[in-house]
Amino acid sequence: MPGLHAMDAAGAAIGTLAGTADPAPYSALVTSFRPAAGLVPRLADMGADLFFGGPHDLVVPTDGGWVLSSRDGGAIPRERLGFFGPGGRLDPRASVHHCNLFDRPEAAAFLVKALRGESPEGAGVEARRGGRGGRPAETPGAEATVPTVPAVPAAPAPASRPAARARRSPAGRPLGAAAREPLELTLLPAEGGSSSVPLLLARFGSARVVARFERKGAHWRDIIRAHEEIRAAFEGRPGARAPRGRALEGLGALLFATLFPGEVRRLYDMARAAPGSARLDLVFTSLIDWVADKPWELAFDPLRRSFLALEEVNVVRNVVTSVPAEALAARRRPLSVLLAVSQPASAARLAWEEEAAALQAAFAPLVDSGSARLAVTQTPAPEKLHQLLSSGRYDVLHFVGHGEYDEERRSGALLFEGDGGRPRRVDAPRLRQLLCGRGLRLVCLNACESGRGGRTDFNRGVAPALVAGGLPAVVANQYSVLDGSAVVFARELYRSLALGHALGDAAREARLAVATAAGPDDLDWAVPVVFARDPAGRL
Numbered sequence: 001m002p003g004l005h006a007m008d009a010a011g012a013a014i015g016t017l018a019g020t021a022d023p024a025p026y027s028a029l030v031t032s033f034r035p036a037a038g039l040v041p042r043l044a045d046m047g048a049d050l051f052f053g054g055p056h057d058l059v060v061p062t063d064g065g066w067v068l069s070s071r072d073g074g075a076i077p078r079e080r081l082g083f084f085g086p087g088g089r090l091d092p093r094a095s096v097h098h099c100n101l102f103d104r105p106e107a108a109a110f111l112v113k114a115l116r117g118e119s120p121e122g123a124g125v126e127a128r129r130g131g132r133g134g135r136p137a138e139t140p141g142a143e144a145t146v147p148t149v150p151a152v153p154a155a156p157a158p159a160s161r162p163a164a165r166a167r168r169s170p171a172g173r174p175l176g177a178a179a180r181e182p183l184e185l186t187l188l189p190a191e192g193g194s195s196s197v198p199l200l201l202a203r204f205g206s207a208r209v210v211a212r213f214e215r216k217g218a219h220w221r222d223i224i225r226a227h228e229e230i231r232a233a234f235e236g237r238p239g240a241r242a243p244r245g246r247a248l249e250g251l252g253a254l255l256f257a258t259l260f261p262g263e264v265r266r267l268y269d270m271a272r273a274a275p276g277s278a279r280l281d282l283v284f285t286s287l288i289d290w291v292a293d294k295p296w297e298l299a300f301d302p303l304r305r306s307f308l309a310l311e312e313v314n315v316v317r318n319v320v321t322s323v324p325a326e327a328l329a330a331r332r333r334p335l336s337v338l339l340a341v342s343q344p345a346s347a348a349r350l351a352w353e354e355e356a357a358a359l360q361a362a363f364a365p366l367v368d369s370g371s372a373r374l375a376v377t378q379t380p381a382p383e384k385l386h387q388l389l390s391s392g393r394y395d396v397l398h399f400v401g402h403g404e405y406d407e408e409r410r411s412g413a414l415l416f417e418g419d420g421g422r423p424r425r426v427d428a429p430r431l432r433q434l435l436c437g438r439g440l441r442l443v444c445l446n447a448c449e450s451g452r453g454g455r456t457d458f459n460r461g462v463a464p465a466l467v468a469g470g471l472p473a474v475v476a477n478q479y480s481v482l483d484g485s486a487v488v489f490a491r492e493l494y495r496s497l498a499l500g501h502a503l504g505d506a507a508r509e510a511r512l513a514v515a516t517a518a519g520p521d522d523l524d525w526a527v528p529v530v531f532a533r534d535p536a537g538r539l
Contacts, residue, residue, distance in 0.1 A: 006471070010126070017068070022086040027114035028076045029107055030065035031057045032085030033097040044167075058100035071328070082110035086324055147346050170340070180536060181205045182281035182316075183271045185259065187213055189287050200286060202264040206270045215291070219254050227294055230523065232281070234479040244521040246325045252300025252307055259299055281535040282308065285318040289458040292317070295478065297511075297526040310525065311509055314504030316535040319459055321468035325533045328441060331395065335372040335539055336393040336492075337363065340379045342401035342414065345421025351483040352400045355446065358491035359398065366498050374530070380417035382426050382434060389438045396442045396539065397435065403447030403462060403477070410454050412462040413445055428465035436469035441539060442503070444475045446486045451529035453474030463531050473503055473532040486525035488514050497539050504535030 032055035047189075050204045055062035062085075074472045083089065084096040090106045101107055184203045189194035191445065200213040214220075230238035243251050260268050271280050286292035297309045309315040339359055339503070356376050360499045366372035368391070375394075379385045390396070400417040411427045418424030435443060443466060451474075454460035459468045463476035475493065477486075490514035496506035507530045515525040 008396060026068070026076050027082070027110075028066040028082040029101065029114075030062050031094075031096040031098075031101055031431045032062045032088070032443070033058050033095065034085060035095055035322075035373065057096075057098040065247070075201055080114065080345065082114070086327075087226070096264075109353040114410065139391060143236060152402070173295040179270075180279065180281065181274070181350050182283050182535065183268060185264070185282070185284045187286040187288055187291060188286075190215075200261065200264055202267050204267055204274075205266060207270070209263040209267050211264045213261060214258075215288070221259060223251070223254055223258065223294060229478060230295065230464075234481075234523075234527070236480075241324065242477055242523050247302050248298070248523070249302075252298045253302045255294070255296060255299040256301055256308070259296060268496070278507075279314060279505055280313045281316060282316050283316045283532075283535065285320060286458070287320050289454060291457045292319075292464075293453050297478075297529065307526075309508065310515055313530070314508050316473055316504055316507075317464075317529055317531045319468045319531065321459070321465045321470075323468060323470045323486045325472050326437065326470045331441075334370060335366065335396070337372065337374045337393045337398060338388060339394040339398045339400065340385055340388070340417050340535070342379055342399070343375070344402070344415055344417040344423040347402050347415060347423055348532050350400060350402075351487060354483075355400055355487045357492055358487055362491055362494035362498050370496070381424070382416050382430075385416075386434055389435065392439045394438070394440065397440055398444045398446065398494075400446045400449060403445065403450040403463065405449045405452045405454075410457065410458045412449060412454075412465070414462060416448065428462045430461055431462055432465045433470040435466055436471055440471060442475070443471055444490065445477070446481070448477055448480040451531070463529065467531040467533075472534070473530070475507065475528060475538065477527050478529045479525045479527045482524060485514050485518060489528055490519050500538060502536045502538055503532055505532065507535075 005011060008014060057065075066081050068076065083092050084091050084101070084104070084106075086092055090110065092102070094104070096104060124355050151457065176537050180205055184201075184205075188199045188202040190198045191316065198213040198215055200211045202209045202211070214530055226243055229240060230242045233242040242248075274280075284292075297315050299308045299315070300306070300441065301308060304311070325452070337359070338357055341350070341356075343350055343352065359375060360367075363372050367374060377384070377388065379388075388394070404415065404425075405412045406425075409427070411429070413425045413427040414431060415423040416426055445463060448460075450461075452461045452465045453464045458464050463474045466474050489510045493506050493510040496509045497503070507528065511525040511528065515522070
């Protein structure tokens with residue numbers, strides 16, 4: 001169709017315009033759509049996100065409204081950009097899309113000023129920095145699609161216009177950049193009752209596939225039974241034994257086959273073989289709570305004879321939430337880490353001193369150079385932790401303590417010290433209020449069951465609740481964890497992060513360190529769970 005052909009970004013018409021475009025005379029009015037509420041609108045928007053691979057207004061990409069050329073200077077200056085949606089100044093919370101844009105009075109006022117040649121002050125885009133892969137710091141709607149565990153920022157671009165826009169792949173990332181594409185798996189629930197089948201959406205780069213996700217059958221009975229046996233073994237119940245050896249590989253193969261059905265398996269193989277990257281970030285998001293709760297970190301590739309999370313694949317979780325990740329400003333001070341220890345007198349004694357020494361050793365080079373600070377505090381009550389975090393001066397919170405998931409309350413919790421030294425339970429909703437919106441880039445919860453989600457509402461678990469509340473990344477434990485394994489994991493995680501490794505890579509190295517120390521049949525390496533909006537983000 002001629003009309004569609006004329007809009008082809010790689011076609012002759014767009015190429016001619018882009019080669020001669022001068023942004024100086026222009027203003028632009030754009031929007032990045034986000035649904036206000038409701039599952040169906042959010043699912044529709046999720047499908048549009050997969051199609052466009054970046055911010056959009058439901059009909060066209062947001063970037064298409066303000067970027068005229070991929071060459072230097074090809075973007076309309078920020079001060080002449082009217083923008084609705086996340087990151088915009090007209091109305092960052094409005095659900096404005098392609099068909100109702102001109103119904104907004106702010107849009108009319110912007111157009112009048114633009115046509116008169118007046119400066120539409122306060123209408124543009126909030127200046128943002130961070131992220132990876134060369135995306136302009138002021139890109140509209142960026143917090144919905146770009147990394148939120150910021151890297152150390154480059155020097156700021158001139159205030160008169162956005163940074164030069166790099167040439168982009170169809171998925172919205174710079175071509176030839178070091179950043180790698182994740183393989184994103186999103187499980188959608190069935191809409192037609194018990195007889196219908198859920199769908200698994202898979203995305204890698206510009207490729208998208210959809211496969212049926214069978215939720216019944218003998219393989220699911222085996223997975224559920226093994227999951228309960230693992231939990232019972234880690235809790236120390238009499239007679240309970242976790243699978244080992246061939247039995248563990250068999251469980252992992254079942255998880256692998258379930259996670260990669262049909263065409264999804266083919267896309268996975270293509271992603272593993274993609275040039276230019278030694279690692280693959282696998283991000284799994286499930287809208288079916290009881291499926292999200294299973295130990296996907298144990299998936300075993302029978303063809304390569306390897307557990308994914310111990311080799312070239314970074315297995316990462318995400319959650320379904322209407323809250324965008326916190327848009328963090330550029331960090332212009334040393335990285336600040338708070339180690340908070342909660343040790344109720346009546347609870348089992350923790351080897352927190354050893355863990356503190358491990359963190360200090362990992363960050364010693366950065367501390368000596370003035371690039372990082374590490375503070376240690378014993379927090380007998382959540383009020384003290386609140387006082388420390390409300391200052392906004394910490395980038396990382398590492399919590400050492402006890403955690404639990406209460407089946408009756410259907411909620412996870414961390415334990416603080418209460419009256420008489422008894423444990424004081426602080427549940428997931430209150431922890432979300434306590435920790436979210438504090439400027440934290442990473443939260444590590446070295447506490448049992450802190451990574452576990454609810455079976456009927458996954459976001460009632462501690463780590464899922466924090467990510468759903470906007471935290472960029474949370475590392476937690478889905479089962480009970482041994483002191484020694486917790487210390488080894490923390491030491492290697494922070495050592496790798498201090499060396500500048502991405503979060504997903506650092507967590508994989510930490511898993512490998514635990515597996516090496518404990519032996520191949522020990523499952524402690526699979527206990528930690530990484531929840532992240534972007535596993536390739538760096539501190």
